[in-house]
Amino acid sequence: MCINCNNDFAVHKDWNNPPKKCGPCTLISRSFVDAIEYIIKDDISQIAMKTKLVLTKLVKDAGVLYKKRLADGEDQHIAWRSTERELAETVWYNKDLRSPVIDIINELKIQKRGDKLAEWNNQRRTTQFATRTRRWS
Numbered sequence: 001m002c003i004n005c006n007n008d009f010a011v012h013k014d015w016n017n018p019p020k021k022c023g024p025c026t027l028i029s030r031s032f033v034d035a036i037e038y039i040i041k042d043d044i045s046q047i048a049m050k051t052k053l054v055l056t057k058l059v060k061d062a063g064v065l066y067k068k069r070l071a072d073g074e075d076q077h078i079a080w081r082s083t084e085r086e087l088a089e090t091v092w093y094n095k096d097l098r099s100p101v102i103d104i105i106n107e108l109k110i111q112k113r114g115d116k117l118a119e120w121n122n123q124r125r126t127t128q129f130a131t132r133t134r135r136w137s
């Protein structure tokens with residue numbers, strides 16, 4: 001059972017040391033939306049164009065859904081959380097999306113520890129991501 005959302009989830013390997021969080025919760029805790037926005041906006045050659053297009057459409061649809069929830073009077077934070085959750089489930093249960101997104105999450109994590117240029121890139125990216133909520137709202 002996931003310690004975060006209490007959902008049961010399957011563990012296919014590592015029975016001795018099973019993960020504490022389910023897949024979607026893991027994606028959320030690792031800022032997967034940042035990774036997706038990075039894939040869509042930056043010119044990442046290792047990600048297939050087809051994957052980029054699918055992710056672009058997913059984010060666009062999620063944005064529409066999020067705005068609809070706000071228009072329906074839902075609290076901004078709750079609206080974001082449920083939209084983020086649905087996006088995480090879609091990405092997690094589609095291995096064609098899951099693998100590239102996790103690769104980029106790991107790459108961004110490495111870059112965070114990297115050299116000055118990477119640091120600068122991260123700052124630039126953080127500034128972009130800071131505008132995310134504004135763009136989503």
Ligand SMILES: [Zn+2]
Pocket residue numbers: 002003004005006007021022023024025026
């Ligand atoms: Zn969970």
